[in-house]
Amino acid sequence: MSLTLVVSGEPEVVAGTPVDLVVSAADEFGNPVDTSGVVITSSVDSDTMVGLTVTPTAAGDRTLTATLGQLTATAPLSVTPGAPTVLELWIEDGESPVDVGGSLTLGVSATDEFGNPVDTSGVVVTSSVATDEIDSLTVRFPTASPHVLTATLGDATASLTVEVTPAEQPAPPPPVDDVPPVDDVPPVDDVPPTTGGGLADTGVATGAAAGSAAAVMLLTAGGLLLVRSRRRTS
Incomplete structure (x- = not known):
């Protein structure tokens, strides 16, 4: 048989x-x-x-x-495996909150109604914020606000919220010490004017020099007269 x-x-x-x-x-x-x-x-x-x-x-x-x-x-x-009925979404690389301008990478898995793993290569990620830049499972956030990310595969969807915070602002400079107003600046010691004194000193010096020259000339003339008188006598 x-x-x-x-x-x-x-x-x-x-x-x-x-x-x-x-x-x-x-x-x-x-x-x-x-x-x-x-x-x-x-x-x-x-x-x-x-x-x-x-x-x-x-x-x-x-x-x-x-x-x-x-x-x-x-x-x-x-x-x-059958069609995906359960989709799970999580942050694979990075964390929330994230600074504005930062990015993170998502992880995703899917199963059918019997728990069989389903291929997720066709999953599509979208964001509630239109300016987000999405490349497959990596999302970059140019603006600060709560961002709801949604993964879709067939009829199955999953979402999570990412908090995007503004970039940390630099600390303000320390306050500058108060500068006293001009009226409060102590007076500078009086300095005597130089215009009159300088010209007076110059005049005295010139007169003294002229008197000395005249005296020399008189002495010289007297000496000459004395010499001549002696010659006549002899």
Whole structure:
């Protein structure tokens, strides 16, 4: 006798999709054998069986087995994750609050209704503030305010709020000590004027020099007269 197990339809299905199986058996002469007593099992325990229908919920490959008496037959089945129903969003690199002009990188994960991880390469990030600069999962914040970031993948969404604070302002310079007004400045000691004194001193010096010169001339003339008088006498 022989037993055959065939998966009806495609050998790859989405998690949660019922799959119908076809089982046939024949004796050694090729005559059909009743298969109403066949038992179907799966290598994945979470798969549910109802008659010849299996409903897989866990993503991945499995082997289905049909057993009838001493006969067995197998068939492969591959299951892919379903549509995302749960999306999680968090800050992967950076922190909130963030200074204006700063940036951070988000992390995101998604699962289908059965908890199977879903590929998130197609996730789209948007912001409640139009001026935010978004590059894939990295967001830069040019303005200060609360920013609501939202990740969307299919019908699943997740959001978080990032507080963006103004850049820290430099501390004001220390106050300058009070400068006394001009009226309060103590008076400078009086200094005698130099105009009159300078000219008077100059005049005295000139007169003294002239008197000395006249005296020299008189002495010289007297000496000459004395010499002449002596010559006449001799």
